[in-house]
Amino acid sequence: MLTLIHFDFCPFCQRVRLALGYKGIVFNEQPARFYGPEYFQSISGFGRLPVVEYPDGSRQGESLEIIAELDRRFPETPPLCRGAISDSEWEGVQAWRARISDMLFRLIAPTLPQYASLGPDPRAMTYYRNRMESWLGDTLEGLQKRRKEWYAGMEVDLQDVAARVAVHGFYTPMFSVADTLITGDLTGLRLLEDIQLPPELTTYFARVEAAAQTTLLPTRG
Numbered sequence: 001m002l003t004l005i006h007f008d009f010c011p012f013c014q015r016v017r018l019a020l021g022y023k024g025i026v027f028n029e030q031p032a033r034f035y036g037p038e039y040f041q042s043i044s045g046f047g048r049l050p051v052v053e054y055p056d057g058s059r060q061g062e063s064l065e066i067i068a069e070l071d072r073r074f075p076e077t078p079p080l081c082r083g084a085i086s087d088s089e090w091e092g093v094q095a096w097r098a099r100i101s102d103m104l105f106r107l108i109a110p111t112l113p114q115y116a117s118l119g120p121d122p123r124a125m126t127y128y129r130n131r132m133e134s135w136l137g138d139t140l141e142g143l144q145k146r147r148k149e150w151y152a153g154m155e156v157d158l159q160d161v162a163a164r165v166a167v168h169g170f171y172t173p174m175f176s177v178a179d180t181l182i183t184g185d186l187t188g189l190r191l192l193e194d195i196q197l198p199p200e201l202t203t204y205f206a207r208v209e210a211a212a213q214t215t216l217l218p219t220r221g
């Protein structure tokens, strides 16, 4: 059986969880902790997650490459790349994602400790804080305080996607790799305090999760 080595809070890992769920591929989960590069190497052979181990024992990293490979290895399952989205639509999604990238990570970094593998684990939080604060140039608390500013910087792009999924149901009329990327990457925004996402997006996230038979939000105790 295929094994997914992943973090519960990680947008890139969530993309792959959605892809596997939508394709109906049964898989083992190997949840990981955010303990740093040596630990990541020791559990997966890679410096970043997600990593998938295929039934033949080979391993692969990089979420979007994994999703393309799932199409190749499981041709009997519904496609996520070729056949589900055109090249120009996919380029459009990637350009959209590149536009929002800076604001997106500033917004979601303070929310991800709401996941069970991160916030309650002091060792994971120490690595996470250092990693995020050196990358994003502010403390998690500072980022959290300025969330309305970051959100304003990406609101138009969010509204564009909200309008599009309201028309098509998914990013295109059928579920595709675009929906795994958009939903995985934006899920942290669903955890923001005092920020109301466009209602079409909230409905869309529920539609994507239902199609993939999974939920991405943290489980609350």
Ligand SMILES: N[C@@H](CCC(=O)N[C@@H](CS)C(=O)NCC(=O)O)C(=O)O
Pocket (backbone or CB within 6 Å): 007, 009, 010, 011, 012, 013, 036, 037, 047, 048, 049, 050, 061, 062, 063, 064, 131
């Ligand atoms: N481009 C990679 C990015 C994966 C990635 O950055 N994963 C993060 C977790 S969200 C990670 O493993 N980070 C390790 C680190 O920052 O040390 C993909 O799409 O899979």
